[in-house]
Amino acid sequence: xxxxxxxxxxxxxxxxxxxxxxxxxxxxxxxxxxxxxxxxxxxxxxxxxxxxxxxxxxxxxxxxxxxxxxxxxxxxxxxxxxxxxxxxxxxxxxxxxxxxxxxxxxxxxxxxxxxxxxxxxxxxxxxxxxxxxxxxxxxxxxxxxxxxxxxxxxxxxxxxxxxxxxxxxxxxxxxxxxxxxxxxxxxxxxxxxxxxxxxxxxxxxxxxxxxxxxxxxxxxxxxxxxxxxxxxxxxxxxxxxxxxxxxxxxxxxxxxxxxxxxxxxxxxxxxxxxxxxxxxxxxxxxxxxx
Ligand SMILES: O=C(O)CCC(=O)C(=O)O
Ligand SMILES: [Fe+2]
Numbered sequence: 001x002x003x004x005x006x007x008x009x010x011x012x013x014x015x016x017x018x019x020x021x022x023x024x025x026x027x028x029x030x031x032x033x034x035x036x037x038x039x040x041x042x043x044x045x046x047x048x049x050x051x052x053x054x055x056x057x058x059x060x061x062x063x064x065x066x067x068x069x070x071x072x073x074x075x076x077x078x079x080x081x082x083x084x085x086x087x088x089x090x091x092x093x094x095x096x097x098x099x100x101x102x103x104x105x106x107x108x109x110x111x112x113x114x115x116x117x118x119x120x121x122x123x124x125x126x127x128x129x130x131x132x133x134x135x136x137x138x139x140x141x142x143x144x145x146x147x148x149x150x151x152x153x154x155x156x157x158x159x160x161x162x163x164x165x166x167x168x169x170x171x172x173x174x175x176x177x178x179x180x181x182x183x184x185x186x187x188x189x190x191x192x193x194x195x196x197x198x199x200x201x202x203x204x205x206x207x208x209x210x211x212x213x214x215x216x217x218x219x220x221x222x223x224x225x226x227x228x229x230x231x232x233x234x235x236x237x238x239x240x241x242x243x244x245x246x247x248x249x250x251x252x253x254x255x256x257x258x259x260x261x262x263x264x265x266x267x268x269x270x271x272x273x274x275x276x277x278x279x280x281x282x283x284x285x286x287x288x289x290x
Contacts, residue, residue: 001097003104011105015174015216020208022097028157028206030088032061035118035230038084039065042075062158062227066122073127081118081232082248082273089118090266093234094253098153101209102236105151108256113150113235114248114276115140118157121165121229124222131165132220133188134199136173137235139181141214141244143287146178148241150214157230159205165223167210170197174215181288189217247280249273 001022003011011017046052046068052075056067068075081089092098093112102110115137124131137152138145160166176195181187194217201221202210212218223229236253237243243250249272251263263269 002100008104011211011213014171016169016171016202016210016212016218018202018204018208018210019101020205022101022209023095023155023207027092027095027097031086031092031157034086034088035079036061038079038086039068039075043068046072046075062230065120066126066226066228069122070126076120076122079118079120081116082114082277085270085273087266090269092232093251094264098155098209098234099236099254101211102151102153103254105211106149106236107238108254109239109252109258110236110254111239111241111243112251112253113237113243114245114250115243116232116234118232119230121220121223121231123225123227124165125224130186131222133184133186134194134217134219135181135187135189136179136215136217137212138178138214139187139189139288140286142242142246144242145214145244148237150235150237150241150244152212152214153232153234153236154210154212155232155234156204156206156208157232158227160229160231161203161225162201162221164225164227164229165221166201166203167218167220168199168201169212170195170199170217173197173217174213177215179217181286183288183290187286187288245285247283248276
């Protein structure tokens with residue numbers, strides 16, 4: 001779906017837009033199946049090594065990783081898009097429904113940005129970890145992107161609820177410019193740096209999307225449920241713009257003017273990521289002083 005004029009205005013006014021029923025099971029299930037296999041392989045290995053007491057084979061996608069992680073927390077590590085490099089996940093990055101939405105805000109020359117994640121957010125109580133702090137996505141980019149627009153597409157892979165730690169935004173905060181981020185220990189915009197705007201939680205069922213601007217302040221609620229909150233956060237922008245992480249690869253996913261230059265081949269994507277993760281291992285990511 002392309003956005004309507006009213007939706008585009010609302011996005012520019014509020015710095016975010018919540019959409020429902022954009023994706024269907026056909027879009028999300030291949031990714032769920034791919035990650036279910038990844039978790040199954042990890043479980044089989046840990047079980048064979050005697051490190052977990054059960055395979056938890058009959059548990060649903062929202063539970064199995066949690067039960068394994070209770071015994072071996074590392075099982076939930078290194079699951080990210082560029083680390084696992086699954087083909088269904090790659091296909092998801094160029095999902096035409098997502099690119100249609102992105103086109104409405106980024107124009108016809110759409111690059112998939114390397115700052116992209118799949119997150120398996122475990123219940124807060126299970127890990128003691130803190131939910132994503134207040135930040136702006138511009139705050140995790142190099143300063144060469146400051147004068148450009150980048151779109152974040154946040155995708156719940158399972159329903160994102162108030163209980164399992166949905167995203168929350170400060171509506172209109174994109175109009176306040178770059179805020180100072182600090183390490184606490186994750187990057188955080190401290191309260192005194194935040195504009196006086198009340199944070200708005202954005203529960204959204206699977207199939208929906210939350211779009212937001214690179215200057216919009218946002219954070220996540222704690223996951224107080226007994227399930228894993230699986231979500232993607234993907235970023236798209238115009239092809240002429242720098243990515244904010246020059247040591248990582250970008251991919252032209254849709255182009256009206258240079259269709260010959262599309263970078264939509266799975267094998268090339270894998271190879272470029274594999275190289276970049278090695279070559280960019282020690283690169284400076286953040287502009288903020290520790
Ligand atoms: O999913 C989260 O917890 C954080 C997501 C986020 O910060 C983003 O999408 O930019
Ligand atoms: Fe973010």
